[in-house]
Amino acid sequence: MTEEKKSILKANNIYKTYQAENGEIEALKNVNFEIKQGEFVSIIGPSGCGKSTLLSIVAGLEEKNDGEIYIDGKIGYMLQKDNLLEWRTIYKNVLLGLEIQNALTEENKEYVIKLLKKYGLYEFKNKYPTQLSGGMRQRVALIRTLAIRPTILLLDEAFSALDYQTRLMVTDDIYKILKNEKITVLMVTHDISEAISMSDKVIVLSKRPATVKKIYDVNFEIESRTPLNCRESPKFSKYFNLMWKELEQYEKCTEK
């Protein structure tokens, strides 16, 4: 247990400036962090500070101006909207990633079926996305990402489109799925309590241009911890106040 786990994602001195016709936008300034295997890490920060930019750079969808990203593993990336294709059945939607990566083998199809069964979606496999509730759609989107067997998962406000009640359920669900599949997670959220309830580590970014302000280790010392049960821990509000004060500081500056 005490043995040091290896780091599988490292960001060193990342800089990003967007060029647009009406000027430059400096989004990231010297961002550094490190994620170890099996960790669940959240990123919080003022709105518009560059969180999505950071994830896109880690995923290789966006060019960086300077710095290095080290990745040891396969990246899966889940966006805020489920983006299910309404002309495909659930099953065909889940296969999309494999299809794009030319990996539609029998073995992978079986793996997808297994995931659908395991997470209660198998009986809906021939339904269309519009026939499913928001929470189920989000789970389908997750399985679509898991189908390509990522070892590192990037989540960009993946739950913020859901209403509060569903969101609690879905985060609990998805947390268990991810722990089950032993996936390392880097999650962006604007919800402090969501970050605390799921993470081992919370990275707080400053306002734009974003740089890492603080990294909190979150440890509830609860056996078989879940996002729901750790909300009941007295430590929860302690962490919450700590991070809220930290964030409030930047939001104030932004308002000025």
Added chain:
Amino acid sequence: MKNAQKNKEIKSQENVEIKNKGMISKDRKKYLKKIKLRKLEIFITQISIVVIFIAIWEILARTGKIDSFITSQPSRILKTFLDLSSNDLLRHLKITCIETLVGFLLGTVMGIIIAIILWWSSFISKVSEPFLVILNALPKVALGPVIIIWVGAGMPAIIVMALAISLIVTILNVLNGLINTDKEKIKMAETFNANKLQILTKIVMPANISTLFNTLKVNIGLSLVGVISGEFLVSKGGIGYLIVYGGQVFKLDLVMTSVIILAIVAAVMYESIEILEKIVIKQK
């Protein structure tokens, strides 16, 4: 433990919601009946309007209130229609249909291909933008005489005419649809490292199926416009020729019959596309 239970509850609620869709309540039956009745009402009214219009026309012509030499009259139109062979109506109809279909297919295929090229390369798209806008605004019928000089007074000229009228609109409509595909869906495909061709075939094209079919529907009408105006100019065959000819020799029965046949042709072509659309969408 408690959480797991809550979880199951939510899942089973979702199930119930979906199962409910299969059952029909009393209120629903009532509602469905009401809708059916309404549709029937509308249909009967539409038919009545046509019947009354034809009846008044016929009566006015018979009683001499209007001059049937100028306005023709339904019974004479019917007679001309039944006498298809004497006026070579079938041959002309065939010519018009072939020209329209060829023009339509060429316009659609070329239009979609060009739209895809413009979607692919924003440079080409930006370069061609002002030209497309001007060509779109230009009344293509004005090109008629030029076309005839260039390709000769015959079927090719008429097909080019149909193409000229439908092509630019197709390009603009399809391109507009392609460009406005949900950016988030494209980004989602990119998270799986999709290349541009995959984004086109797996996201952009299927997302625009209804745009494509709407374009087809507009196109079939435009091709017909192009063909008829081409036939007016070329004056060798086809329904358009019959109309011009009938007008010149004051055979108003022939003109009216031709116009009605034209309306039927347009309706049949439009309807075929609707049926095709339903088949394609059902297969998905």
